Amino acid sequence: MPRPRSLSHDQLAAAALAVLDRDGLAGLSMRAVAKELGMSTMALYRYVRDRDELELLVVEFALGAVDTGAPPEDLPWRERIEILMRRMRDTLSAHPSVVPLTMTHRHHSRALLRWSETVLAVLTGAGFDGERRVVALRSLIAYVNGALQLEHLGALSGAGTTAISALSPDEFPLMAATARSARRVDPEREFSGGLTVLLRGLDD
Structure with missing residues (x-):
């Protein structure tokens, strides 16, 4: 036995x-x-x-800690998607080293599939279907994972931003200037701003 x-x-x-x-x-x-x-x-x-x-x-x-329940149906679809995105972000922010693994195992993770199913239900209710729905879902997954990796797995203590801001203004004027501005953008503002841009683009 x-x-x-x-x-x-x-x-x-x-x-x-x-x-x-x-x-x-x-x-x-x-x-x-x-x-x-x-x-x-x-x-x-x-x-x-x-x-x-x-x-x-x-x-x-x-x-398994991500709440995959449907957000309130009386909210606009963008707000419902934002709630789902924040649930994923908040859970993975506690364990950033797991983020790359979610992409490796995205087709086999029942937890990620359940979250994706809820996202698709919101998108479908908002009129997304076919290829447009495919692009929307994949864009949202790519965004939340990319944002988490930039926030948690990039250069520690803003070292990367500091290094870029010190680049020669003659060779990289826009990169250096943008990096200096980046010092004033906290992770919450960056995530919210990027998500707003993405959701507006999906609605076009």
Whole structure:
């Protein structure tokens, strides 16, 4: 008879998430997760086939906290989409190293598929269909993931912005000037502003 399992998928995912939060995506490995659980690497293979399966468990565990319920129907469709986008952003902001994995496993994550289904319901109610609906959904997914990576996984403490603002104004006048302005734009304003531009564009 097979040996009884002593760890649940949630326990495995929580351990992997702890490694991601502490060491980043580069630090995620079967060995690191096994160490987090206090077991041998070989023992971990009793529960998951490989790192790919472990990653999917982490994505499901992290995104399981996203509220995928439909926003109030009396709100305009743009506001309903914004609510859904913020739910995803707020959840993943707590675990930014998971963000790249959501793209890798987007076709297999039930949690992401449920969120996408709710987004599609709002878009459909607003008259989106066919190719226009495809473009809208993919644009929204790309935006929330891109914004999270820019905010959390870019150069630490604005080092990248500082470096660009110091570029030669003769060679990169607009990049340098824009970087100086960027210092005054906080993440919330950047996310809201970009989302507003995107939603207006989708409505054209």
